[in-house]
Amino acid sequence: MSEQQKPKKPRPAPEKIIPHSKDMDATKQRVHPRFAKGxxxxxxxxxxxxxxxxxxxxxxxxxxxxxxxxxxxxxxxxxxxxxxxMPQDFYFFAFVFIIAALLLFMVTVYAGRVWCGYAxxxxxxxxxxxxxxxxxxxxxxxxxxxxxxxxxxxxxxxxxxxxxxxxxxxxxxxxxxxxxxxxxxxxxxxxxxxxxxxxxxxxxxxxxxxxxxxxxxxxxxREHMCVYICPYGRFQSVMFDKDTLIVSYDYERGEPRGARKKDNTHQYGDCVDCTLCVQVCPTGIDIRDGLQVECIQCAACIDACNEIMDKVGSPRGLIRYTTERQLVDKQKTKIIGWRIFAYIGVLSACIVAAALIVVGRSPLELEIRHDRKQLSSIGRDGMVENSYVLKIVNKTNEKQIYKVRLDGDTKGLTLRSRFKQLPLQANEPYDLPVSVIGDPAIIKAGSTPITITVYSTDGKYSTSAQNMFIYEAKEQK
Ligand code: SF4
Ligand code: SF4
Known part of the structure; x- marks a missing residue:
């Protein structure tokens, strides 16, 4: 059979990502790519x-x-x-991770594995x-x-x-x-x-x-990490569609491949079979076999092939960034569709939620924890005592001096604290034990809501939290 009659290789299906190229055997010798320029x-x-x-x-x-x-x-x-x-703010990071994941998905759907190749x-x-x-x-x-x-x-x-x-x-x-x-x-x-x-x-x-x-x-x-371990490369087959940007070899233009003859009598396509696209590939694959899971879309093969096309006087872009819709269906790539609106909608909602969390962060945090071991006790003086721990966090970047007080309906109730003033350094948390003392002659049996306020002595910051004062019926004399 003459060179001119050489049959074309069966066309690789660009719509399918080839799961593994036969050359990607981890036991084989290491890939030593040529450094491409372009x-x-x-x-x-x-x-x-x-x-x-x-x-x-x-x-x-x-x-x-x-x-x-x-x-x-x-x-x-x-x-x-x-x-x-602090740990109580860590749900903010949950939003940050969701935003990062959504951004990565969105970029992958439209721009393919641009993360892998460039970042x-x-x-x-x-x-x-x-x-x-x-x-x-x-x-x-x-x-x-x-x-x-x-x-x-x-x-x-x-x-x-x-x-x-x-x-x-x-x-x-x-x-x-x-x-x-x-x-x-x-x-x-x-x-x-x-x-x-x-x-x-x-x-x-x-x-x-x-x-x-x-x-x-x-x-x-090296490339084994991308090929065998990183899960992101595996996800791509789920995320890619006809409009995803991929690095592709133009099979129709390039085949049948072969070295040019000096007299120009050959009937080859534009691929001169120089294998430079394979030599520069950091994962050692041949993009002419079709889109493969190993391809990190670094575009080294595009630059290498463009250099060859310049040398042989053929138009650039035998290997190029394109989409399946453009390359196979010969149609324009569709970018605007329901998916982009869905991504933008969910992304915007997450960004707004994360921004609201940051803006709405209180510079002073207070949480009241009731002593679980003994909700209520009677002192020697006959007064009812409830113990609490005030978890106070100074979230400002300066030292603050705080005081605590009982707010709301305080009839028959008084607050006792170990310290009159609580100096806290910037971003310092503190667990302050306090007691609320109730006069059994005045207070009602059962649960009474109480409000404790922490405030800075310079009047800049204050915050309140609620809990219950318990006076159990059996404690009544
Ligand atoms: S670099 Fe271009 S011309 Fe050379 S083998 Fe690859 S596709 Fe063919
Ligand atoms: S873009 Fe080309 S050089 Fe880069 S990994 Fe894919 S096939 Fe290899």
């Missing part, structure tokens, strides 16, 4: 390294002379740009660690050769250099993570001659653990 790679580099820089610098931001982002899980208190979130920490670290290999060992071919070469002095030295640089990046990543939890002051300015001498046992454990995980992920797990 428009999309520039966008990726800017996006990925801006995110990385933001992550590394974030713990150093200051707000009101305190770390702007501190997630103290031991206390537990989260400091976010001057606002302090995912795994992608960023794999790119960074592969770049280190490129600098020390060389580009794709040299790295493949290096892997196969027998061990000698040069291989040992280069391997050591690569691992050491990875190790530094991994340690810096671990320090940054921990700085969000324990703070940069504890981590680096703890008064010891060498900063790590001031760390506790848990800090050491987390430091070593995160360093190890980062080194393993960026250095060894």
């Amino acid at each position: 428009k999309y790679q520039k966008i990726r580099l800017i996006s990925m390294y801006t995110i990385l820089l933001g992550f590394l610098l974030a713990p150093w931001l200051r707000w009101d002379s305190r770390q702007a982002l501190l997630f103290d899980v031991i206390e537990p208190k989260f400091y976010i740009f001057g606002a302090v979130f 995912c920490p795994q992608t960023i670290y794999v790119h960074l660690y592969q770049y280190v290999e490129k600098i020390i060992i060389g580009d794709r071919n040299k790295r493949i050769k290096f892997d196969k070469a027998p061990w000698n002095a040069e291989k040992i030295l280069k391997t050591l250099a690569v691992h050491s640089i990875w190790g530094i990046f991994s340690a810096v990543t671990a320090l940054t993570f921990i700085a969000f939890i324990v703070g940069t002051d504890y981590l680096f300015f703890n008064g010891e001659p060498l900063f790590f001498m001031g760390w506790g046992k848990m800090t050491w454990i987390f430091f070593l653990l995160i360093t190890f995980v980062t080194q393993t992920n960026g250095g060894y797990m």
